[in-house]
Amino acid sequence: MMYSSCPPPKCGTTWMQTIVSLLFSGDPEVETELSVKMPWVDIRIREMSEVAERLEAMQHRRSMKSHTPMDGLPFDDQAQYICVFRHPLDAHFSYRKHVHNISMTWFDTWFPEDDAEGITIRRFLDGGAEGFDGDAMPLANILQHYKAVSALAERPNVSLFHYADMTTDLAGTFTRTCQICWAFPTPKQTWSNLFRPQRSTT
DSSP states (O other): EEEEOOOTSSSSSSHHHHHHHHHOOOOOOOOHHHHHHHTTOTTTTSOOOHHHHHHOOOOOOOOEESSOOOOGGOOOTEEEEEEEEOOOHHHHHHHHHHHHSSSOOOGGTTTTTOTTTOOOHHHHHHOOSHHHHGGOOOHHHHHHHHHHHTTTTSSTTTEEEHHHHHHOOOHHHHHHHHHHHHHOOOOOOOOHHOOOOOOOOO
């Protein structure tokens, strides 16, 4: 069975991946190595053949990350789809901080350091949902993600989480993710060993 995390960027994807990795292993000291064990399948800097080969070679339950809206992904009844959402403004400002730590100059078009003219917030409010605008993660793109997931939300293998709920009830998030993934701790493992409640600042 395969698990796919497919929210917009900066909405809790890596956090959810880490939770799934911890539950799969049951070991709080596990080296999650998310980029290897749970590859981001639609990132443009890797060859798809390399990603597919890595997934095929895995002997354990497989998990993937995608930032493609659900209506752009293959849908398989034997897979679980986990989608995390966050208040769009929180995601926007987290994304701003994120791209300023990336040495790719083409992000400067949408996220200039000195933004006296308000280019970044205008792009967020007015940008389109598809094409290169998607790399700037405008509001329309986030809403497209949400609409695509909402259309499938009643399917038993589609689960929605909210970032705010994860920050206020991490134990509940672990429990629910356990039920989705059928990955339960052994009697010697406790929730307190697998997580430390802490609010994210990004």
